[in-house]
Amino acid sequence: MTTTTPLLDPRVIALAHYAARGVLERVLARHGVTFQQSVTLRVVAVADGPVERGRLVDSVVGSLKIGATEAHAVVDELIDAKLVAPREPSQVRITEAGRELFERTSAETAPITARIYDGIPTEDLAVAGRVLTLIADRADAEFAALDK
Template identity: 75%
Template sequence: MTTTTPLLNPRVIALAHYASRALLENVLTRHGATFQQSVTLRLVTVAGEPIEREQLVDGVVGALKIGATEAHSVVDELIAAGLLAPQGPSRVRITDDGRELYDRTGTETAPVTARIYADIPAEDLATAGRVLTLITDRADAELAALNK
């Protein structure tokens, strides 16, 4: 029996996403964190400074394709856990505990990620990146049109 490499399609993308996400969630669970919280912490971390709460919520909504109410709940969970803190009337910042969690989970997942991507030629990764970005942009546009 011969197997062929499947063309890129929604199922192939979903299988790659869920396999990778399961590995990340395994690490996050050991630290009492969720995938949604991890995505939210990342957005605050890469901002490099306190961020407007509404801007953060918009980023979480865009990244996770969830409603604003759910995104606000994730921010509230992180504040209650001491991983984010309010800064002024409308901003939030990452706390030392939040930064430690973000860094620790990143450090724990880095070797696994390196093994997964090992030996994939850079040009293949660049092509995959371009194609997946194009698919994401188009899917986001379709979703925006549906929500008008």
């Protein structure tokens, strides 16, 4: 039986996304962290310093396609868990516990990610990166147009 490689389409993208997300969520669950919390914590963890809460919320809204109210709630969850701390005026910064959690989960997922991507030629990854970026940009434009 011969199988053919499917063309890239919404189903293929979704299957890849949810497969990878499922792996990440298993790692995060061991640490009591949700996917949304992880995405939000990452923004603060990779910043050079404190992050304006509004910019953080905008980033999470843009990444996860959730409402601002929900994104604020995720920030509050991270504050309650002492993974980020509020700073005046309207800023948050990562705490030592937040930095440790981010580094630990990143270290746990790194070898898994390496195994997933192992053997895929760099040229293929570059093409996939360009195509998926173009699709994301177009989908973001369509998403924004739906609000008008």
